Amino acid sequence: MSGKINLLDHARPFLAYLSDWYDNLSDVTFADVVTGQPEQVALFSVDMINGFCKEGPLAGERVGALIEPVVTLFRQAHDLGVRAFLLAQDNHDPNTPEFAAYPAHCVAGTFESQAVAEIQELPFADEMTTITKNSLSADIGTELGDWIRERPQLSTFIIIGDCTDLCVYSAAMHLRLYANAHNLQRRVIVPANAVDTFDTPVSTARELNIKAHPGDLHHVLFLHHMAMNGVEVVAHLT
Numbered sequence: 186m187s188g189k190i191n192l193l194d195h196a197r198p199f200l201a202y203l204s205d206w207y208d209n210l211s212d213v214t215f216a217d218v219v220t221g222q223p224e225q226v227a228l229f230s231v232d233m234i235n236g237f238c239k240e241g242p243l244a245g246e247r248v249g250a251l252i253e254p255v256v257t258l259f260r261q262a263h264d265l266g267v268r269a270f271l272l273a274q275d276n277h278d279p280n281t282p283e284f285a286a287y288p289a290h291c292v293a294g295t296f297e298s299q300a301v302a303e304i305q306e307l308p309f310a311d312e313m314t315t316i317t318k319n320s321l322s323a324d325i326g327t328e329l330g331d332w333i334r335e336r337p338q339l340s341t342f343i344i345i346g347d348c349t350d351l352c353v354y355s356a357a358m359h360l361r362l363y364a365n366a367h368n369l370q371r372r373v374i375v376p377a378n379a380v381d382t383f384d385t386p387v388s389t390a391r392e393l394n395i396k397a398h399p400g401d402l403h404h405v406l407f408l409h410h411m412a413m414n415g416v417e418v419v420a421h422l423t
Contacts (some may be wrong), residue, residue, distance in 0.1 A: 210420035223266030231346035236297030242288040248347045254379045276317030323356045341372040348382035350407035374417045
């Protein structure tokens with residue numbers, strides 16, 4: 186490093202800008218996204234599973250609160266004729282190296298690794314495809330690429346779920362960057378109200394000797410980073 190970084194002074198103007206950017210995100214209507222061509226739209230849900238929403242060492246109320254807006258978007262999409270539904274879900278090998286960074290969670294075959302009941306109980310749940318993953322990435326070591334290639338008509342991907350700065354970010358950026366690399370006309374949309382991340386306050390991190398993770402900052406900062414790279418970040422899909 187060339188020298189010390191004084192974030193307390195240098196980041197204040199950016200944080201004010203970031204807050205203003207987030208507060209002024211626009212709403213987009215779902216019908217306008219579909220525009221009479223629902224066969225071109227995919228709803229891509231990331232890690233809406235018990236281990237993050239309901240039970241386990243990484244579950245929390247903040248992410249659990251996503252269930253209602255996520256289920257609402259599934260219903261809206263189905264009502265508009267969308268049928269390409271994808272669930273990307275942690276389904277970890279018990280020996281995954283990821284457990285060196287995070288507590289053991291969502292091990293394959295456990296309750297934690299299953300989709301939340303609110304999604305499983307949707308009347309069209311049998312139309313959804315589940316892709317299991319052993320890392321933050323929905324693409325590396327999974328069938329995502331095959332699923333997309335089998336549906337060449339898809340040109341719009343709506344990403345929802347958790348966590349904004351981890352698996353959602355990885356999925357949205359993969360879809361965006363793959364399209365850029367292959368000159369594909371693709372729309373990647375992330376509605377801010379249907380994604381979120383966890384919160385570990387500094388006081389808690391110091392008490393437990395773990396890394397702090399301010400949820401609001403990571404949520405907004407990573408949404409902004411996605412937007413910088415061509416992902417459409419909107420306030421809500423209405």
